[in-house]
Amino acid sequence: MTITTPNLGKLFTSCTCRPVTTEDIKILSEGDWISEKECPWSWKFKNFCQDMAVGVWEGKEFFVPINLLMVCTVVETNPIEKFLKSDSKFKVGSCVEWRKFPKTIYKIIKPVVGGHVTIELAENFNIKPKPPHRKRVALWKIKLLEHTSGTDLGFKKGDRVRDTFMPLKPRSGMITDTPEKWAIVHWDGVEHSANGQQWSYEYLEKIENWTVADENAEIKPVLPPDAPIAVVLFAGGGGVEAGMVEAGIRPLVAVEFDPKKPKLSSAIADTHERNFGEYGCKVIRQTVQEVARIGFLGFPLNPDHLHASPMCSNFSPAKAGGAVETTEDMEMASAVASAIRYLKPKFFTLENVKRYSSSQSFKIIVQALDEEGYTWRCEIITLLDCQARERFIVRATKGWLPPLPDPVQLLGWHEVIADLIPSMKHSELVPGQKKALDKFLASNKPTPLLIDRVGGRGGYKAKPAHLRCSTIVRSHFTDGKGANRNKFADIWLPDGTIKSLSIEAAARLQGFPNWYKFPPDTATAGSIIGYSVPPKFAAQLFKSLQQAPPIEVQIHSCQERIIQHNWHIQNLEAESKQTKTIKEAIKSNKGAIASLVQRVDQLLEELIIYRQFLALGCDQYQARVEVLKLLNYGN
Known part of the structure; x- marks a missing residue:
């Protein structure tokens, strides 16, 4: 017997769950049952979105942080074999890695009893906090290690590698030594001791076709794990992506394929992978129309940026006989509109030639933006300081739309x-x-x-x-x-x-940066050069989109979210049966309101008019009320 609850998930009367491991993340597939730590509900796994797992129940999606994700190992007495670990391989004397301290090596000193094993610290690499010397832990918290040298696995000193331990937050670095069990890696942008950091070979992947730049070349930007993420349609060789990286944005998915020039398109995609693979960017070698037909499978939902540069040859002034819009152009626009509706990005941008602004294709995209509630602006912009290149640029967002970057200063x-x-x-x-x-x-x-x-x-x-x-x-x-x-x-x-x-x-x-590597x-x-959006302009555009909204806009946003949380609380309190889950949800919403009110107070203190009210003798509450009235937001 199970209990089905609308809007919340499925409640099994008999279900065993445990925290997810790295191995589980690799084998999780659509339809597997997942849950959240200290939550009684279960959902069917759909996909990963950034550092969240997406579960589905009754057509609704539920987002679970990976650090709280649980996998169901037994569902109504039915064991899920792929999530059950065998005890036989964990023998006394075997070396294991403890998930809580992934930079240490432990040895099993007592046999497995009741799904737990006693381990003792074998090697410590002076990490902080210091791991315990001896501990009894559950089997799912440890991983068996094999004594294999890096050379045997094909790694050598000087190899450029990427970390696959957390595939949704990739990073890259260089191997400085290849002893047994662990590689010594210096990660890009991370301050290490002189000895670097020990990392399991299992979680390293070589970056092929890496070319060491000369001493005069620009250093390739290093992005933090929490950098904003982007999806790029009609990517080409990555001109937009180069600008995104310069602006601190991580391109995560790029779609590039031209069925009319398959050989050239493949070579361009190869170059894209060589330049942006280390940032975790995946090149989808299909047309945008094909990707749209399968529902953008595997794409991250709600990315920070979605960019599209549809093919412009039919709208170009250089086209013989004039511009003639085709059915294919409108199909590409419809695919872009589908991406807007499905992915729901924070920001949407589009680049094309000037004539695209009066096309039926653009009207299709505008309809999607309007239906989804985006505020959008379009302009004809001079993209580069040293080249006569004007383009039609569209920017859209559901919140405050930052101003464009300053006009370029022309150069010879x-x-x-x-x-x-x-x-x-x-x-x-x-x-x-x-x-x-x-x-x-x-x-x-x-x-x-x-x-x-x-x-x-x-x-x-x-x-x-x-x-x-x-x-x-x-x-x-x-x-x-x-x-x-x-x-x-x-x-x-x-x-x-x-x-x-x-x-x-x-x-x-x-406008390409010097670190970009071209094919011979x-x-x-x-x-690549002729097709690309100038990276220098792209960097300026995406930097401008990351500007913080004015204080008045931030206050307005906080007030709207407070109203939303209050409505949610009222709906929950109206439920006839106040379950533990509902009470926790009410408590969570009240906590969110308190945080937002605190944020509003912090923002008000930055306004000159608020400080003037205080100088006139108003107390903080009176000053707050008067300023909010002047801002037309009410109290």
């Missing part, structure tokens, strides 16, 4: 890449370039010139040093068949020297 192309010119390869001008050079010198003083090598009917453009370069597009780097162009632009210097513009320089003009072939690297 030469100022941005002057330090790279000496190392570029020598070149020679083609006849069309010579004609453009002669035309410029006929009416101007000699100055460094950036001359396109891909002229066409419009002729070859020559840009003097003080002007911004032309918009960088993919066609600069590939011919009509998609093959590499060995040279795509040249630089003429007043002393007669001619240099061939390098991929590195083109990437910098497009020009077609793929150039496609």
